[in-house]
Amino acid sequence: MISARDSIVNDMFRLIGREHGCNDVRARFYPFKEFKSTWCRSGGRTEFKISDYLQNADAGVLEDFSRCLFSRISNKGRREVYTDRLRSWLQSEEFISMNRPLYLERSRNLSLSPVGRFLNLKEIHASLKDKGLSQDSFDAVLSWTVSQNAHRVGYCSVIMRVIGISSVLDTPSIPDFVAEYVLYHEILHLESGLASLTSGHDRDFRVRERMYPNWRTAEDWLKKVATGKIVGT
Template identity: 35%
Template sequence: MKEDERLFRLIKEAGSRYRHPVISARFEKFKDFKVTWNRTGKERSYKVSDYMSDSPDAALYEFLDTLISRNSGNKKGYGPEYLDWVSSDGFVLSKRPVYLERSRNITMSTTGTRRDIGESLDRLLGSGLLVDTDIDNSFFTWTAMPGFTKVGSCNAMFRVVTVSSSLDSDDVPERVLDFVTYHESLHLRRGYRPGRRAHDLAFRESERAFPGWEECEKYLLKMRREQREKMKRRGQSPVPAGV
């Protein structure tokens, strides 16, 4: 394919800068934005996420240059052409539907059976904890399956927030849902930051602006613990925790 030829040409060029021989490269329909490679002796074959297949040469080259540099033991950061391209509204708007289509375990809706993520966002905006620009060009959805260990996640590249349907219940305080929605929205506020820590000190400070955050965290920990015990009793192995 033409796109694969362009990819191979650019990655070979980046590879030659770092004496890093690349023998083949092609775009792959990964769900997540990622790159994989195989090594044969000193030579490598790359598979690059097809979300980059129609990117401008400069953005693609910068991305590949950082990739190869890192694979050669350097610590090169991501360049502005690449970051501007993947952070542009156009990129998000054209690639997000593909990402959502490839995602399983989402309902594609903010309306749950008992709770509404949209109402949660309204409360957060109304109280001033969030502002409109935080959630600009974003997509919120419930998970289809009620995960208990991971109650929320944010894909900052495609600006997609997923909230576990375990929180779509009258038993869970509305405040806890708001806290999880707030936490994930803070990732949207910060945007796509590849190679940088998500939950750094500045993030934790913003998170603590939420009134009653401690009680909410305690509630979520208790929920996970109870679920772990329930699964143990049923003989299932627990899933690693995380927000």
């Protein structure tokens, strides 16, 4: 049985596929944790699994998204530019309120609380604001991770506006500014918005990152954490 929403996305992708010379196209929504979509081509057929965070998008947004994916396929993987209509849907209050709860439910590695055993991410964020390093209009969800990852110390979903900080930093053995620096790094991604999906850690990003007063010492601490020289409590 194919659901009504799946048949909408399927019809749209088949229609746009024909414009690109793909006459055998199947598409359905898929519950990926991240906002992502995949496709595979075999024997002349192209099958898409589309992020189910787009389930509530209107036909125009789905149309733009399918054009994006087909152009990504023909450009051999080069990332497409999202249209204004698609961007404004992905950055709308409506998109966040519909999808963030589901995203958080799927984020098994987040404690879903800014309050750690020793440090409170909300207080750390307030300290960044005092330093003029974060804006007042901050609406992201801040959470510690459940597992103490020493290599991936911070994580940011730009689309869902969620930041996770590794609980390996939530210990009196590491100065507070290390977690603050990591939070600052993730906030920079958030502030770059959808552009950061393609620009990543470019020159401009690094310049802004180095506006953090203790960045060098913080980096040294993170190296020690990554090599296991600091063990969380």
